[in-house]
Ligand SMILES: [Fe+2]
């Protein structure tokens with residue numbers, strides 16, 4: 001599907017891609033897996049931004065949060081994250097937020113920001129956890145509508161509205177690329193081997209609809225442990241499920257032109273990250 005006519009041309013003034021590293025669903029519990037720590041350390045500084053798509057912890061308990069703080073404190077790349085449903089089990093939400101932010105993570109919860117690089121590139125990021133609710137009426141109408149409780153629907157609508165507000169903030173920012181960070185999926189195309197009966201717990205089509213109504217170049221999400229890596233919204237926006245269970249390691253992507261997303265197997269040269277908003281340093 002071609003982008004709508006009203007989309008502006010992307011400029012990429014330095015011909016340098018926006019390079020993103022991404023991982024989700026770490027589910028830290030009692031220790032930091034060595035291979036995860038090694039992988040993150042190996043790619044540190046090689047991307048413009050590290051995106052963490054939620055479920056950093058198994059249950060949001062403070063010892064688990066402390067592991068996340070320890071893990072990410074050692075990573076000097078700018079870092080943004082959304083919280084997952086497992087993180088939201090925390091009884092100490094404020095303490096969790098403070099600890100994660102102390103590790104240099106900017107938490108996005110219905111918010112957006114623009115990163116500006118001094119070579120002129122601009123990256124917009126909109127983040128929200130999202131919610132379940134299902135993929136109706138387009139994909140699986142009967143199953144989902146029967147399952148969909150009123151409470152789930154209310155929360156699904158609220159989260160999609162918060163995404164809409166975050167994306168609206170990016171309109172007119174003249175960014176070279178806009179990226180959406182979610183925990184839940186905006187599409188069934190990355191749900192892979194997840195059982196159909198669980199779809200309503202894995203995301204919802206309202207998120208995809210909001211994304212398709214905005215200029216978005218890439219969506220990163222997690223949560224669907226049995227899902228697949230590569231998908232797209234109904235409107236053709238590239239979607240990548242970066243749950244660690246799916247990818248097995250942090251992924252790296254180059255966004256070169258509008259919606260042109262290339263997976264980088266392993267980067268060959270460091271990216272000079274030069275100018276960030278103060279809170280991302
Ligand atoms: Fe998860």
Ligand SMILES: [Fe+2]
Pocket residue numbers: 055084085086183222223224
């Ligand atoms: Fe999750």
